[in-house]
Amino acid sequence: MSARPRPAALPRRAEFPDGFVFGTATSAYQIEGQSFGGAGPTHWDAFARRAGAIADATDGAIACDHYHRYARDLDLAAAFDAYRFSVNWARIQPEGRGAANPEGLDFYDRLSDAILQRDLQPHLTLYHWELPQALAETGGWQNRDTAARFGDFAEMIMRRIGDRMTSVATVNEPACVAWIGHFEGSHAPGLQSRAAAARAMHHILLGHAEALERLRALGQRDLGIVLNFEAIAAVSDSDADHDAATRRDAIMNRWYVEAITKARYPAPALAGLGGDLPERWQDDMARIAAPLDWLGVNYYTRARVAAAPDQPWPGLRLADGPLAKTAMGWEIYPEGLHEVLMRLKRDYIADLPLRITENGAAFDDRVQDGGVADSARCAFFAGHLRQVLRAIGDGVNVGAYFAWSLLDNFEWAFGHEKRFGLVHVDFTSQKRTPKQSYHLLRQALA
Ligand code: IFM
Secondary structure, three states: OOOOOOOOOOOOHHHOOOOOEEEEEOOHHHHOOOOOOOOOOEHHHHHHOOOOOOOOOOOOOOOOOHHHHHHHHHHHHOOOOEEEEEOOHHHHOOOOOOOOOHHHHHHHHHHHHHHHHOOOEEEEEEEOOOOEHHHHOOOHHHOHHHHHHHHHHHHHHHHHHHHHOOEEEEEEOHHHHHHHHHHHOOOOOOOOOHHHHHHHHHHHHHHHHHHHHHHHHHOOOOEEEEEEEEEEEEOOOOHHHHHHHHHHHHHHHHHHHHHHHHOOOOHHHHHHHHHHOOOOHHHHHHHHOOOOOEEEEEEEEEEEEEEOOOOOOOOEEEOOOOOOEOOOOOEOOOHHHHHHHHHHHHHHHOOOOEEEEEOOOOEOOOOEOOEOOOHHHHHHHHHHHHHHHHHHHOOOOEEEEEEEOOEOOOOHHHOOOOEOOOEEEOOOOOOEEEOHHHHHHHHHOO
């Protein structure tokens, strides 16, 4: 193999508190292959058929063919302590309601056993974005009934595999589901409507509450939700830019964490969305704020925000930043992870256990001489893990870190073009090639 540049040193396991858990994360639609095993269509399949919706005009029909290759994939995941994965609602209930697809239940049964056989802790997410298309057609997350259907699904799958899960998260990144899917329109279902976004922002949290109640009733332990946070910076000192940053922060960062910890929505977001929320939304807030056992934090970048008075509410735009960027065009800002963790402790959760449930970067990786020299990704992990250590030193209760992602996968609107994996996937041959980051993380955390 050719000589490779030496990446920044990764922290060693011994620098973390005893019992700190390292893992990798994936999600169902991004890796499994929706066309296998009797899964029903999802709103991502419908969205992917729209011209221009997905950068390379692909969808999740095959993805990483993990449905058939899960055993080998889990062998790779077994280099770490834990594996975060999600279940695919439309694989369990192809119509989003009613009887289960036995093949789907059997698949997750086998998968759960295979995770445990490799001495990996299974950390499950119930909803990582693949809404069954039948439910999308009755309004999706705009429809209050979807929250109750999600509760049914949660109960159905947990009755089958709940006994083997270390932890369960209800929803992954509700901000992306609601805002990017219903206001910005670049994720399924591809709407661009403030009213649709407001309803989805409330109903996805109601779905979280429904699932949480059903799981508590089943006696399921270690329950949480996974929220994405971005560091926020106004592009200038002007009042207008600061106000725009405050609105963005309220929509993307504060809405969900404030709801689940304080049973309220933040005023700068309510100012624009309040009139579009479902009637009597206040009556749901106590349920939405039911106590959790842990909070998952996904962190990737910072948003630089400028006022855009010519645009409809929230009247802002995201501006390019001066820092080095990943292939997504996202600024690499490890200090932002420390900022987010300190703020959560100070303003929202005190000592509630936190897990970093996603952190990672896409780069233009190439297989050369049988390996992938992804030193930029190694440096990314090194920088962010240092900030986790710093936050722990500053008293934040962080107990786990999951790298996003185990495998290159279907990166939503970017199709298969953006590679976040520790393991390279050739989407033609389905060959897996562990990257330098995989080898170095494994050594550092041995
Ligand atoms: O791939 C996604 C994942 O599904 C949710 N969090 C962000 C990742 C990178 O964009």
